Amino acid sequence: MVSENAQELPLSWLDRAVLNIVQSRFPVSHSPYLDIAKEIGHGISEDEVYRCIRSLMERGIVRRLGAVFDTKKLGFMSALVAMRVPENRIDEVGHLISSYPGVSHNYKRTHDYNLWFTLAAPSRAAMFELLEEIKQRSGITDILYLPTVRMHKIYVNFDFSPSSSETGSPGSHPPTEKDD
Amino acid sequence: MRFSDLDKDIIHQLQGTIPLDTLHPYEEIARRCGISEEKLFEKIALWREKGIIRRIGAILKHQKVGKLYNAMSVWRVPDPNKATEVAQTLMAYKEITHCYERPTYPEWPYNLFAMMHCETMQRCEEIAREVAEKTGVHEYRLLLSTKEYKKESLQYF
Numbered sequence: 563m564v565s566e567n568a569q570e571l572p573l574s575w576l577d578r579a580v581l582n583i584v585q586s587r588f589p590v591s592h593s594p595y596l597d598i599a600k601e602i603g604h605g606i607s608e609d610e611v612y613r614c615i616r617s618l619m620e621r622g623i624v625r626r627l628g629a630v631f632d633t634k635k636l637g638f639m640s641a642l643v644a645m646r647v648p649e650n651r652i653d654e655v656g657h658l659i660s661s662y663p664g665v666s667h668n669y670k671r672t673h674d675y676n677l678w679f680t681l682a683a684p685s686r687a688a689m690f691e692l693l694e695e696i697k698q699r700s701g702i703t704d705i706l707y708l709p710t711v712r713m714h715k716i717y718v719n720f721d722f723s724p725s726s727s728e729t730g731s732p733g734s735h736p737p738t739e740k741d742d
Numbered sequence: 743m744r745f746s747d748l749d750k751d752i753i754h755q756l757q758g759t760i761p762l763d764t765l766h767p768y769e770e771i772a773r774r775c776g777i778s779e780e781k782l783f784e785k786i787a788l789w790r791e792k793g794i795i796r797r798i799g800a801i802l803k804h805q806k807v808g809k810l811y812n813a814m815s816v817w818r819v820p821d822p823n824k825a826t827e828v829a830q831t832l833m834a835y836k837e838i839t840h841c842y843e844r845p846t847y848p849e850w851p852y853n854l855f856a857m858m859h860c861e862t863m864q865r866c867e868e869i870a871r872e873v874a875e876k877t878g879v880h881e882y883r884l885l886l887s888t889k890e891y892k893k894e895s896l897q898y899f
Contacts (some may be wrong), residue, residue, distance in 0.1 A: 584800040588760075590786050592779060595765055608765065616762055618800070626801040626895055629756035629786075635794045636745070636753070636898055642844065642855070652889075660892035670889035671814065675850070678814070678885070682896055706850050714829040714841035 573623070576606065580614045581623075588627060633682055639689055640682035641709035644675040645702050652676060655700045664692060675706060750899040751775045752785055756798070757898055801895065811886070812859055813866040816852035818881035825854050828877045832856045835869050852883065 573581070579602045589597040595615070596608040618624040633640050647655045652670055659679050660668050668679035683689035697703050745753070752775055760767040772782040789795040815832070819825040829841045833856075840857040860866040866884060874880045 581800065581802070585802060586799055587797060588799045590768065590783060590798060592766055592769065594767065612765055615800075619759070619762065622803055624800045625803045627759045627762070627799070628801075628895070629753075629798045630796040630801070630895075631753065631757065631898065632793055632796055633896065633898075635792065638896075638898065640896075642842075644850070656889070656891040663897055665892060666894050666896045668890075668892040669812075669887040670891065671885040671887050673883065673885045678887075679892070704849075706847060708844040708850075708855075710842045711845060711853075712843040714826075714833060714843075 574614075576602075576610065576614050577618060577623075579606075580611060581618065584615065584624075584627070638682045638684055639686060639709070640680055641689065641707055643679055643681050643693070644706040644708060645677040645679075645700070646675050646704040647677050647700075647702055649676075651702075655702060658700055659696065662692065662696070675704075745899075748775060748777070749785070752782065754899045756786075756795075757895065811861070811863050811866055812857070813863075814885040814887070815856045815858060815866075815870050816883050816885065817854040817856070817879055818846075818851045819854050819879050820846075824877070824879070828854055828873065828879050829856070831873050831876050832869075835873075837865065837869060851881070 580598065583598055583601060588594055591597055593608065595612040599606045599608045599611045602611070615624070615627065619627065645655065645659075656668060656670060656677060659665055659677065662681070664682045665679050666682065668677070670676055671678050681689065681692060683692055693705065693707065697705060752771070755771045755774060761770040764770050768782055769779050772779040775782065786795060786798070817825075817828055819828050825843055829843075832838050832841055832854075835858075837858050837860045838856050839859055840855075842855045843853055844855055846853050858866045858869060860869070863886070866886075870882055870884055874882060
């Protein structure tokens, strides 16, 4: 999917240095911003890191700063679900599906099964109740229930080290070595 | 594992975005939950150890950092060993972020799912072609997302 803001947003040297750290771990400590500043070095202050992170959130580059829980270990089960929806009803049904709190991701995709979403529920019984309710409310009965049988990988990390940038950095700091 | 009301309060505070109006976000979370910051740190450490918390960090908006195209590749690989091989071949690409096996149905024969985030659509197609070549598995489809209706982190409690 191409977003409306498809062009790469300019990231400063500090943006990249901060993202490289916080995308995998935001310190669990009394003064996490100070810890990040120390790790970055180059005389960066706690307040600069704090303002940088707030700015990354305001610009929508960071969607959320918090904990990623293991849904299963919290006692929830989740599944991918696909629906075959008539083209003229896709938006209506898409919005209906999105209204469920157990739905976290919901996309229209290029296939006869054209609506794909993830559904979480506190139990198997609750999951099937939800699916039944969705069938009744949407009138769509052609649904694929696709729970994970086996997981091969789940981790997203992008390389923000300044050297990886083609656009260059507006900041005046020297490039650093990649630290991984 | 059973979660107490306090546990649920803590999860509630951590499942969204931590308080951003302070330099000491955990102190604020602890205050909201009525516990000490040390007690909160203990809980977080325990949950990390048990894998209940996978990580604490930033969740990025992919589209905004230059990863523009999101494609779901699906592969028909009935043999489990072969499925592992295809999964490993797929995961060698940095554009592949998730790889799962899922059940099949008469109307849905694809059991292996791999999510791709690529800078161009051509790159997504190229990866799929290369993996098909390398593994000899040619029954695959690329499902592009043409509209995002929802993308959020789950709210548990």
